[in-house]
Amino acid sequence: MTNFISIFPLGIVVYPGEQLNLHVFEPRYKQLIANCLSENKPFGIPVVINNKIMEYGILMQIKHVEKVYDNGEMDIITVGDSVFRILEQVEEIPGKMYSGAIVNYPDNNGKPPAKLLKEVLHGIRELHTFLQIHKSFRKEDSKLVSYDLAHHAGLSLEEEYELLQLFYESQRLEYLKRHLNKVIPMMAEMERLKERVMLNGHFRNLSTDNL
Template structure:
């Protein structure tokens, strides 16, 4: 691969076993020499690099992030950095290492994302979202207009594979329906656990029982 052969954007690529959703803040600890070099290079440029999802292999979709801050530099050169996820991309070509660098880079195409969703579908999603966090005992401050399919997704118990499946959906309505199906599956289980806990709490308490006529 050479720079002149590529017609789309080229960014450094950082493969990780995680899914980074648009809008989230991603904090990373950098310790490998190749990624120290990557951060040094983007710090002198536009601050952008790609976090490509690695499952059992490098997946074709990932998230472009922007370096917001190098929070700490350790004596041995390790770094703590803060980034913000900008958008999803499709990885068209990948080279590791890239040219004379230690790190990989790739040619990407920005992901087209339809953010429109029907009001009734979004309202149903918010209902299930609130009920889920109530049942696990971690109520969240949920402002419906500020919530989308990515906002709290890391906290609702999806597997890495399910998070990736969500990431590559091109429509918000599809993502919302996917999450509603997840809630419909897990919320009844959580309600059963809640009922079991209530019964356990009653053990040892004085009980008033109806008299039996026999």
């Protein structure tokens, strides 16, 4: 499927099913959202990295307008729908301040392999333990998918974008697993270093009786 969408480029990665709350304040994007609301249409958020609009992004559905300010600014609640690929960017749309793009929607396949999902979940919880943070998911473990977990694994923006370009669930989970297998040993070593630093300068009960 190929179609034309209005675009709202942002320096973030949004995944299918993810809720994104936006405060819309720029005139061109106030116009974009107003038009989408009046025509009951979605809009696209292509990822921006290093001031460059990237090839892939996410189609967003506007679920609710939380607040409209006197100056036309808006607080809106949106939800990620489908991953798109930009085929052609349309810089100027007659009568509009914002731009658009001709996009298609790559097939997105796969059910999460239970064993692999369990391993990734275990790794994320281990990482959170090292970081001394607690996060809970809004679904049962068995119903989680890679998109629910990606923002919780400590990926960089570039890594989150790489994951957005993977279209099989097993590939995405393997990507997260490799990342966690790299990061967690580093965190463990930092914990050991922290313990050694904290011991330095303290009195310790040492004995040489057996020498």
